[in-house]
Amino acid sequence: xxxxxxxxxxxxxxxxxxxxxxxxxxxxxxxxxxxxxxxxxxxxxxxxxxxxxxxxxxxxxxxxxxxxxxxxxxxxxxxxxxxxxxxxxxxxxxxxxxxxxxxxxxxxxxxxxxxxxxxxxxxxxxxxxxxxxxxxxxxxxxxxxxxxxxxxxxxxxxxxxxxxxxxxxxxxxxxxxxxxxx
Numbered sequence: 001x002x003x004x005x006x007x008x009x010x011x012x013x014x015x016x017x018x019x020x021x022x023x024x025x026x027x028x029x030x031x032x033x034x035x036x037x038x039x040x041x042x043x044x045x046x047x048x049x050x051x052x053x054x055x056x057x058x059x060x061x062x063x064x065x066x067x068x069x070x071x072x073x074x075x076x077x078x079x080x081x082x083x084x085x086x087x088x089x090x091x092x093x094x095x096x097x098x099x100x101x102x103x104x105x106x107x108x109x110x111x112x113x114x115x116x117x118x119x120x121x122x123x124x125x126x127x128x129x130x131x132x133x134x135x136x137x138x139x140x141x142x143x144x145x146x147x148x149x150x151x152x153x154x155x156x157x158x159x160x161x162x163x164x165x166x167x168x169x170x171x172x173x174x175x176x177x178x179x180x181x182x
Contacts, residue, residue, distance in 0.1 A: 027069045034062045 020026045037044065037055050044055040101120070108114035112122050
């Protein structure tokens with residue numbers, strides 16, 4: 001670091017003012033600089049990069065910077081308003097447009113030329129490959145096994161296997177009423 005460019009009063013780069021980064025900060029700093037020049041250095045006359053620079057020259061440059069930032073801020077505000085207007089229009093018209101597109105798809109379901117007139121394409125269903133089908137089946141079976149999901153037939157078979165196979169016992173003979181004849 002070249003110390004010759006720093007003031008001898010002990011100022012260092014860490015104690016210098018930071019360069020403003022936002023447009024509002026830049027504009028405020030430029031306005032403050034312009035006021036300070038007109039108040040403290042009204043008769044400034046320097047040669048910078050081989051060009052004569054006066055207070056009026058610097059003031060004109062600052063005015064250009066301020067005007068450019070103000071124009072950018074106004075344009076940004078107008079752009080934001082335009083974007084919001086677009087969002088509002090799309091939000092208001094979305095339901096109607098979707099309904100019309102559905103109607104067109106139903107009306108011209110298999111007519112690619114008619115759908116093309118509306119900027120639409122016929123719906124196509126992706127046909128899975130044999131490899132994708134195998135992967136899906138393996139995944140489905142793994143998931144069912146992890147969750148303990150089985151079909152009704154498998155549940156019934158498991159229930160039948162759990163109950164011991166016992167031979168049916170004959171029911172006890174019903175007691176027949178006996179009549180005493182005495």
